[in-house]
Amino acid sequence: MCESQSKRNNMPKAEQTENLPAVLDFSVDSGKGFDTVDSSDFGVPILKVLQKLSPAVDEIEEAKEGDFYIGQVGRVFSGSEGLSVVPSYYKKIWAIWTPRDLGGGYQGELAFDDPIAKEAKQVGMKRVLDNGDELVETVNWYLTIISDDMPMRVLLPMTSTQLRTSRKFISLSAGLKMKDANGSLYTPPMFSHIYRLTTQKESNNKGSWYTMNLVLEGPIQDSIVYEQTKEFYDIAKNLGGQTQMLEA
Numbered sequence: 466m467c468e469s470q471s472k473r474n475n476m477p478k479a480e481q482t483e484n485l486p487a488v489l490d491f492s493v494d495s496g497k498g499f500d501t502v503d504s505s506d507f508g509v510p511i512l513k514v515l516q517k518l519s520p521a522v523d524e525i526e527e528a529k530e531g532d533f534y535i536g537q538v539g540r541v542f543s544g545s546e547g548l549s550v551v552p553s554y555y556k557k558i559w560a561i562w563t564p565r566d567l568g569g570g571y572q573g574e575l576a577f578d579d580p581i582a583k584e585a586k587q588v589g590m591k592r593v594l595d596n597g598d599e600l601v602e603t604v605n606w607y608l609t610i611i612s613d614d615m616p617m618r619v620l621l622p623m624t625s626t627q628l629r630t631s632r633k634f635i636s637l638s639a640g641l642k643m644k645d646a647n648g649s650l651y652t653p654p655m656f657s658h659i660y661r662l663t664t665q666k667e668s669n670n671k672g673s674w675y676t677m678n679l680v681l682e683g684p685i686q687d688s689i690v691y692e693q694t695k696e697f698y699d700i701a702k703n704l705g706g707q708t709q710m711l712e713a
Contacts, residue, residue, distance in 0.1 A: 510537040512608065512619040514544065514664055514675050531664045531675040535619060544664030544675065549682060551694045552634060553656040554607040554701035559592070559600040560622070567597050575600065604631040607701040609694050611659060616690060618697050626667065630677040634660070637681055656694035658684050
C-alpha cells in the first residue's frame with residue numbers, strides 16, 4: 466500500500482466527511498415564493514378514461530382503451546388495476562362545448578343554476594345556446610391520486626354514463642359514519658377516505674365504451690397525505706368562475 470493511500474485510510478472519520486454536501490432542509494423556507502399565489506393561479510391536470518378513438522391510444526405505445534390518462538404529464542395508468550384516489554371536492558357545472566361542425570372546442574363553464582343555462586333551448590337530449598354552443602351536464606371531481614410516487618392532484622370530469630359513478634361516489638362518501646371521542650356519530654370529511662377507481666367495459670346496440678367503477682378502501686392513515694387532501698379542498702372550493710384546467 467502506498468504512503469498516500471495509507472494516510473487517507475488512517476484519516477479521522479470527521480476529516481473524511483467534512484467536505485461532503487450537507488442534507489438540505491427545505492422546510493425552514495416552507496411556502497416562500499408563493500406569497501402572491503391564490504386559487505385562481507392553479508391549473509389542474511385532467512384525468513380521463515381512454516376510449517377507442519382517443520388520440521393517446523394511437524400515439525402512446527403503452528396506452529390502450531380503458532386506461533386512465535393524464536395528458537398534461539403523459540402518465541398512463543392501468544384501468545383494470547385502477548387508482549387509489551381521495552376526493553376533496555365536488556362541483557356540478559354546465560360545460561360549454563362548440564360542436565365539431567362549428568369548429569369544436571371547450572369554451573368554459575356555467576354554474577349549474579346560471580340563468581343562461583335555464584334559458585338554453587332543449588334540442589333532443591341537448592341544451593343549446595343561441596350561438597350554437599352546447600351545454601353538457603358535468604360533475605368535476607377534484608381528486609388526489611395516492612401512489613408510490615408523490616401524490617398527484619387531478620380533475621376528473623364526469624359526464625353522460627359516468628354520472629352514475631359520480632352518484633355512487635356521493636352515496637359512498639356521504640354515507641360514511643364514524644364515532645367521535647364521546648361516542649357520537651358524525652360524517653367524516655370527503656377528503657378523509659381512499660377509494661379504488663377502476664374501469665369496466667359497457668356496450669349497447671350502438672357500440673362499446675369504458676366507464677368507471679369504485680369501491681371504498683378505507684380511511685387515510687398518513688397525516689401528511691391527509692393535510693394535502695385537506696389543502697386541495699380549500700384550493701378547489703375557492704377556484705370560482707371557470708375552472709383552470711390543463712387539457713391533454
